[in-house]
Amino acid sequence: MEVRVKGCKMPVLVIAPETGRLPDDMGPLARYIFGKSGGMGDVIATLCEGLTKRGVECHVATLNLRKRFQWESHMSEEQWSEIQFRIDPARIHLVSSAVFADLPSAYAGDPLLNAAELQKQIINHVIIDIRSKNSGNLLVHSHDWMAGGAITAYAKSTGCPVLHTVHNVHTGHLPVEMLLGVDVNGLNDHLYFSKDHGRRCIDCQASAIKSASLVSFVGLRFLREIVEDQFSDQSFIPTAVRNEVKVKYHYGSTRTIPNAPSLGMYPEHCDHLAVRYGPDDDVLAAKRANRIEFQRRTGLIVNPDAILLYWPSRLDPSQKGVELLEEIAQSFVTEHPDVQIAIVGDGVGSDRTHEDICGRIAWTSGGKITYQHFSESLSMLGFGAASDVFGVSLYEPCGQIDQVGNLFGATATNRDTGGYHDKILELRLAGEGVSEDEGNGFLFLNYDTGGLWYGLHKSVEFHRRPAEVRDRQVRRIMRETRQHYDVGKMIDAYIDAYETINGGRPLV
Numbered sequence: 001m002e003v004r005v006k007g008c009k010m011p012v013l014v015i016a017p018e019t020g021r022l023p024d025d026m027g028p029l030a031r032y033i034f035g036k037s038g039g040m041g042d043v044i045a046t047l048c049e050g051l052t053k054r055g056v057e058c059h060v061a062t063l064n065l066r067k068r069f070q071w072e073s074h075m076s077e078e079q080w081s082e083i084q085f086r087i088d089p090a091r092i093h094l095v096s097s098a099v100f101a102d103l104p105s106a107y108a109g110d111p112l113l114n115a116a117e118l119q120k121q122i123i124n125h126v127i128i129d130i131r132s133k134n135s136g137n138l139l140v141h142s143h144d145w146m147a148g149g150a151i152t153a154y155a156k157s158t159g160c161p162v163l164h165t166v167h168n169v170h171t172g173h174l175p176v177e178m179l180l181g182v183d184v185n186g187l188n189d190h191l192y193f194s195k196d197h198g199r200r201c202i203d204c205q206a207s208a209i210k211s212a213s214l215v216s217f218v219g220l221r222f223l224r225e226i227v228e229d230q231f232s233d234q235s236f237i238p239t240a241v242r243n244e245v246k247v248k249y250h251y252g253s254t255r256t257i258p259n260a261p262s263l264g265m266y267p268e269h270c271d272h273l274a275v276r277y278g279p280d281d282d283v284l285a286a287k288r289a290n291r292i293e294f295q296r297r298t299g300l301i302v303n304p305d306a307i308l309l310y311w312p313s314r315l316d317p318s319q320k321g322v323e324l325l326e327e328i329a330q331s332f333v334t335e336h337p338d339v340q341i342a343i344v345g346d347g348v349g350s351d352r353t354h355e356d357i358c359g360r361i362a363w364t365s366g367g368k369i370t371y372q373h374f375s376e377s378l379s380m381l382g383f384g385a386a387s388d389v390f391g392v393s394l395y396e397p398c399g400q401i402d403q404v405g406n407l408f409g410a411t412a413t414n415r416d417t418g419g420y421h422d423k424i425l426e427l428r429l430a431g432e433g434v435s436e437d438e439g440n441g442f443l444f445l446n447y448d449t450g451g452l453w454y455g456l457h458k459s460v461e462f463h464r465r466p467a468e469v470r471d472r473q474v475r476r477i478m479r480e481t482r483q484h485y486d487v488g489k490m491i492d493a494y495i496d497a498y499e500t501i502n503g504g505r506p507l508v
Contacts, residue, residue, distance in 0.1 A: 340368050
């Protein structure tokens with residue numbers, strides 16, 4: 001079914017469960033909409049900004065997390081109501097519902113209920129509204145399972161080109177009865193159905209991949225791990241998702257578009273640092289100043305010469321391996337007295353188990369370990385303070401903490417999997433087996449405490465080197481990261497994908 005009108009512009013609707021700070025060009029409401037839970041939110045904001053600057057009519061649809069937006073904007077209930085009812089939303093389409101109005105994220109509460117509300121309203125209102133103002137034209141760019149399901153099936157069935165980006169392989173099995181008001185039967189050809197607790201459900205991620213014109217992944221290695229049946233003994237890649245990815249891959253309908261940090265996340269532009277800096281400044285001095293401020297704010301022993309190992313990820317035992325960190329943290333700082341460990345991140349959903357464990361570890365460490373709940377300002381200050389940014393991922397579609405750490409002049413340490421395999425190259429110095437300096441961090445193979453200990457120990461050994469050696473390397477790493485992960489390259493890649501599914505026609 002072809003409904004597009006040749007010669008007319010093609011607006012893009014970006015649908016995502018979260019977003020970072022949107023560009024002012026999207027309307028006066030943009031400065032108040034901020035509800036990211038992870039790296040996807042930053043990518044959404046960066047994509048919207050890049051498309052808008054290129055002259056593309058870019059819309060974004062996301063959940064109206066009223067309380068979260070109000071808190072992030074430091075506003076009272078009355079002030080927020082004034083904004084919500086008086087400011088033209090322009091190209092920002094907030095899906096409102098009492099189901100999630102008071103939740104801190106799209107994944108809090110009951111994510112399936114949140115997804116059902118999002119999908120119903122986008123199908124019945126948002127898509128129709130935008131198309132009616134653009135001669136029926138619209139390109140849909142969905143992000144992860146919550147923005148997939150019935151949305152992408154509906155878009156496909158009504159002739160919209162669909163790009164679906166897989167940021168993670170999680171899915172949601174949405175009971176069909178939750179989509180009351182949506183003609184699910186009319187979308188059968190584009191949906192992937194499943195059974196969950198005896199109920200007929202829509203597998204939202206598998207459906208999005210199935211109905212998409214093109215599927216993009218944020219890392220090449222992870223795409224290959226899926227199609228080559230790696231992790232087949234693990235349950236985190238659902239069989240339906242793996243099978244649908246294979247179909248798209250073998251038909252040449254997949255792409256890899258790595259994430260790129262926005263310019264606002266560079267240390268020379270970051271508002272959350274005690275001292276801003278770039279690769280041409282005295283990086284080590286700036287990091288010492290930021291380290292002191294971070295130590296003061298988090299209760300760490302104030303020691304600007306400490307080697308600060310920084311964990312800026314959610315406390316997720318199913319992917320991020322937080323339980324492995326918990327096992328070794330105290331003994332590692334005991335055996336390495338010049339090391340401190342900082343953890344900034346929240347638990348998954350309503351599970352507070354690992355927040356409590358990390359809090360107890362920090363309490364008994366005597367100022368050598370800190371645990372803090374996520375806040376944007378503290379998290380970004382942590383990057384400015386860090387010597388090394390680390391994790392221990394079981395799998396990783398892309399990962400962003402390594403990129404941001406490198407931008408801020410920190411090395412990156414993680415397991416050799418997925419996006420970290422793509423982006424972390426072993427740090428080696430000229431004259432020590434290589435002809436010139438290379439690399440940006442340290443990889444380890446095993447998903448266990450021994451692997452994590454090994455990787456962190458290698459990092460600590462580097463950070464004990466003389467200041468002039470470290471200074472040369474961190475400046476090089478900062479410059480190379482800016483070259484490799486340029487925002488403009490990411491926007492170019494997405495526009496090329498859009499034009500491909502738009503029949504080769506430009507968007508503007």
